[in-house]
Ligand SMILES: Nc1ncnc2c1ncn2[C@@H]1O[C@H](C[S@+](CC[C@H]([NH3+])C(=O)[O-])CC(=O)[O-])[C@@H](O)[C@H]1O
């Protein structure tokens with residue numbers, strides 16, 4: 557279904573409710589530049605580290621697109637676990653997993669409230685950005701602690717520039733992108749307002765510092781388009 561959530565006047569903050577969930581795949585494809593390519597890279601790099609019976613967690617799995625694609629491309633038997641705290645998202649995830657014949661354990665949980673035992677790979681694409689600072693640092697430490705040695709954390713984030721002028725140019729370029737995707741200026745402005753104080757982006761440097769402070773041995777940018785970035789972090 558086509559995302560028209562922000563065509564009408566919005567009075568509340570952005571939420572992962574029934575309305576957003578019902579158009580979510582379209583929203584993500586049209587709102588995140590190179591979403592499919594970022595997902596393809598997430599999966600290909602993940603596959604380099606995975607062996608039979610490894611546990612893979614997707615934190616903020618939404619409609620389970622990434623776990624379904626990972627399963628389709630893996631020749632290994634994987635234990636796939638998707639976690640999200642939006643029942644509307646998880647209902648769609650369950651339907652899609654069934655339709656694609658992919659076995660995924662879906663957990664309706666807040667990321668802060670559970671552990672990720674025996675994790676070989678943890679994925680979290682465009683989700684940490686919704687976690688408040690301090691809580692976010694705590695969550696990344698928990699991710700590090702739960703990963704087995706040799707484990708990998710792949711995550712994607714909307715990012716900001718540490719340079720004010722360049723940062724403004726980033727926003728302009730992103731708005732141009734959204735216009736090419738068919739969003740009107742009104743929709744763009746409405747969503748921007750709804751995301752204010754909900755989506756809190758870090759700079760590239762802040763993301764990497766958070767990862768290294770948590771204990772990871774290595775962190776690199778795998779992919780970047782202006783203000784959207786994918787990182788890989790390795791625990792030795
Ligand atoms: N505290 C929390 N606990 C659990 N879930 C949460 C929390 N906060 C937010 N979420 C969930 O994180 C997801 C973020 S969307 C991820 C896209 C997906 N990774 C994808 O690649 O397709 C990204 C976006 O909308 O920009 C939503 O499903 C929220 O319900």
Ligand SMILES: O=C(O)C(=O)Cc1ccccc1
Nearest residue numbers: 583584587588714747748755
């Ligand atoms: O659409 C936007 O303005 C964004 O910043 C990206 C995004 C994509 C999907 C949900 C929330 C934010």
